[in-house]
Amino acid sequence: MHELSLLENVRxxxxxxxxxxxxxxxxxxxxEIGALSCVELEALTFAFAAVMKGSLAECAELKFKRIxxxxxxxxxxxxxxxxxxxxxxxxxxxxRVEIVSGLEMKITELKVR
Amino acid sequence: xxxxCGCSDMSFSGKFIPxxxxxxxxxxxxxxxxxDESADKSRxxxxxxxxxxxxxxxxxxxxxxxxxxxxxxxxxxxxxGAGKTTLLVETIKALKEVFPIVVIEGDQQTQHDADRIxxxxxxxxxxxxGRACHLDAQGIxxxxxxxxxxxxxxxxxxxxxxxxxxxxxDLGEAHKVVVLSVTEGDDKPLKYADMFYAADLMIINKIDLxxxxxxxxxxxxxxxxxxxxxxxxxxxxxxxxxxxxxxTNWLRESMQKMIKSHAL
Numbered sequence: 001m002h003e004l005s006l007l008e009n010v011r012x013x014x015x016x017x018x019x020x021x022x023x024x025x026x027x028x029x030x031x032e033i034g035a036l037s038c039v040e041l042e043a044l045t046f047a048f049a050a051v052m053k054g055s056l057a058e059c060a061e062l063k064f065k066r067i068x069x070x071x072x073x074x075x076x077x078x079x080x081x082x083x084x085x086x087x088x089x090x091x092x093x094x095x096r097v098e099i100v101s102g103l104e105m106k107i108t109e110l111k112v113r
Numbered sequence: 114x115x116x117x118c119g120c121s122d123m124s125f126s127g128k129f130i131p132x133x134x135x136x137x138x139x140x141x142x143x144x145x146x147x148x149d150e151s152a153d154k155s156r157x158x159x160x161x162x163x164x165x166x167x168x169x170x171x172x173x174x175x176x177x178x179x180x181x182x183x184x185x186x187x188x189x190x191x192x193x194g195a196g197k198t199t200l201l202v203e204t205i206k207a208l209k210e211v212f213p214i215v216v217i218e219g220d221q222q223t224q225h226d227a228d229r230i231x232x233x234x235x236x237x238x239x240x241x242x243g244r245a246c247h248l249d250a251q252g253i254x255x256x257x258x259x260x261x262x263x264x265x266x267x268x269x270x271x272x273x274x275x276x277x278x279x280x281x282x283d284l285g286e287a288h289k290v291v292v293l294s295v296t297e298g299d300d301k302p303l304k305y306a307d308m309f310y311a312a313d314l315m316i317i318n319k320i321d322l323x324x325x326x327x328x329x330x331x332x333x334x335x336x337x338x339x340x341x342x343x344x345x346x347x348x349x350x351x352x353x354x355x356x357x358x359x360x361t362n363w364l365r366e367s368m369q370k371m372i373k374s375h376a377l
Binding site for chain 1: 154155156157158159160161162163164165166167168245246247249277278280281282302303306307310336338339340342
């Protein structure tokens with residue numbers, strides 16, 4: 001459900017940028033979403049049209065750039081891929097892994113006119 | 114060009130591979146984006162704006178206020194019915210003479226929880242989030258201003274009963290405290306890993322019911338540590354008082370530390 005709040009933030013950010021950067025329409029939006037972030041892409045896509053209705057991004061296309069989850073093991077110091085927050089280090093099997101990427105939730109690019 | 118939002122004339126024309134609703138879930142990468150000389154008036158704007166940026170900036174403001182005024186803040190999260198309000202009521206009874214306590218209650222509807230807190234003689238402010246599933250930092254800032262919290266107090270924020278959304282919203286608290294009761298599944302730390310990852314303390318509540326339920330304590334703790342190796346865990350029963358002093362001692366020590374650092 002918080003996808004709705006996140007999209008409301010997207011709308012606010014777009015409106016602010018439209019004023020400062022002088023555009024009227026957003027044609028597409030690229031969101032960078034980490035694989036370990038608490039965001040459901042289906043829910044974002046589903047709610048997008050409803051939240052953007054009547055806004056400058058009403059007809060915009062939503063695109064995602066996926067950032068893979070990656071952690072650094074406290075035990076062996078190596079980088080290890082992470083699909084879930086609780087994945088163990090693939091090299092040594094240790095639980096203590098610090099997440100270095102995959103939690104991102106950002107707008108990275110707009111196509112506007 | 115500004116590294117944060119790209120606010121300069123460094124924009125350029127280009128063409129995206131169209132992504133409609135049906136294929137929006139197919140991830141694209143920047144490698145697939147090619148410049149197009151025949152482009153129309155469309156332009157690209159590069160930016161790096163966090164979707165939670167607004168909430169996070171309000172949370173930082175709150176945190177700064179709490180540090181300046183020596184207010185120790187916990188954000189209590191759990192699924193509905195895990196016993197957050199009962200835990201708070203019993204905590205207030207045990208500690209209200211030791212330091213000032215104030216409560217912010219978050220629920221989608223009703224004043225019921227705030228009424229339960231007020232019955233203990235402590236001030237409580239209810240925030241009804243309506244359709245929203247979590248409290249946000251801006252709302253907490255407004256509530257704190259309304260409450261007028263005195264220095265060196267304990268502020269408990271009882272979040273909306275929900276193990277999903279509140280994990281993403283920093284309120285400016287010192288710690289998130291996740292409450293899990295033994296009448297729930299012992300695998301919840303894995304099922305709702307985001308929340309257990311975000312919390313610093315896990316309270317396993319209703320341990321007086323352990324003989325009657327199929328809850329494996331060791332398994333639950335192992336799962337929680339798998340998600341968050343540094344999570345602190347306290348097992349207790351808020352209604353029966355089992356091990357309750359372990360929690361109140363933790364709270365007293367945390368308050369003392371905070372007051373000391375505030376005095377510096």
